[in-house]
Amino acid sequence: MSDAILSLKNVATDIAQYHILHDVSFDVPRGKVTMLLGRNGAGKTTTLRTVMGLWAARAGQVMFNGEDIAAQPPARIARKGLAIVPEDMGIFGDLTVQENMALAAVSGPIAADRLELIFTAFPPLKTFWDMPAGNLSGGQKQMLAVARAMAEDRQLYLIDEPSKGLAPAIVSTLVWAMKSLKGAGASILMVEQNFAMARALGDYAAVMDDGRIVWTGTMDELANDTALQENLMGLSMEVA
């Protein structure tokens, strides 16, 4: 993992008086999908939010393309080529689908071929283009959340549980969209509880427990070692 687009070095994050992340260190290789796994409350979402600057790191470095972005505001981090798809989807319900998409393209209008790709992947977005996003169904909101991240080229996507609560057909569409992002050369750091999806997409994995990284390696290593899975997460990937 020599060519890392993102490296966390001894990162510690507090939320109010609680110490959530302790000495978190791992790399996200360029052009690969890294799955961030672990039990609920292990600190996965906090890690993504710390990278994006939404929670300030108390200590440590967040190196993006060799630059420490730990103390920078989220807007500046976003403009460096990072996009976050939060667990709660992070869409703007008062705005139309079109406005949501336009906002996501911070550097200018969305290219026509990219929009075509988004409509091919997520047809409901074209159907409800002028509808307030708040009126979309849960699955459609998740499509919009992912589509927003795809609105323009990003170097690194931070995606938090994209399949949560979605029907299998929609999950398949999301997997296809993630693969197309990966095929375009983007790097992805994804939190996912759906092990089938994690296995289908992941190249590498980092496992967290109690705010610490407890294991890193390839996804194949983890997927093929049931004992390791149970030891690390108390779950087996074979369940999916």
Next chain:
Amino acid sequence: MLMKLISGDTPRSPILSVILAAILLSLAFAPFLFPGTRPLDTAAHICIFIILVASYDLMLGYGGIVSFAHTMFFGIGAYGVALSLEHMGRSFGAVAFGTVAGMILAAALAFVIAMFSLRVRAIFFAMITLAVASAVAVLVSQFSTLTGGEDGMTLKIPRELTPAFKFHDEKILGVRMNGKLLNYYMVFFSTLILFLVMLRMVNSPFGSVLKAIRENAFRAEAVGYRVVVYRTAVTVISAMIAALAGAIYALWLRYVGPATTLSFDIMLDILLMVVIGGMGTMYGAVIGATVFVLAQTYLQDLMGTASDATSALPLIPDLLNPDRWLLWLGVLFILSIYFFPTGVVGRLRGAK
């Protein structure tokens, strides 16, 4: 063409379209449709309050920022023109200088307040604006040598904008072709242009970012927009437009004073107009300002007529006594907020 003028932001309700068209036509032809000084003065007031309320809605309805300093910016514009006319003589040059100076001062003050307080909680910004606006109102009252104090200042505006100036000897449709008419149309067209500019602004990418920030500042920041920059920008723009409205108001009234431009009562009126019309709709400013100014101006007359008409009945004439107009104005507002919680525009757009 029309869609381009209104930036594609249609009223989205047939009833609202009819009401807005009626208001536009009434204001455009007010001097010919409603002869007399009082109706023309009411029409000019409606125009000026449309600008003032719409500029406040930019901040409150689109940016989600609560400010109590809007009348301060309004007053800065009005006093800017007043002081320049006082010291530079009655000329359009003095009007232009005073207007621009007022707008620059308003922008600078808004920038400083925003930079100091918009980074923190919204309530802090509201409190700061309240404190600064109160301080400015007191200062204006105290500096009587410069501002005329509580008495205010009577302005000598350019002759071309006064009734003494006649640009046509004959009356047309019974209306004198004089400077007062020119002054009214200056107010009307300024309102029309500024309103269309603000409509363009809220329907631009800038407007979308503001709406996104209003909904969730945290998310907007994560997408890549510096929330404090956008909030500061809208505060400054809103303050400059309010100052411009103040300058136009001073020219129309030919008078400035703390009660007409800086008082907290006007601030409350603006808040009520925004709420009655509908926050975050722009068209709400037109409806809110029209309903409010008409009620303020004519409710007393209407009640007098109603009191006379019901004089044979017990109790009712007393209740409708014109002296109780403020009570009924209050009742009207409570009813309007009860029945139109999203404002008149929100209600009409929601009724399919």
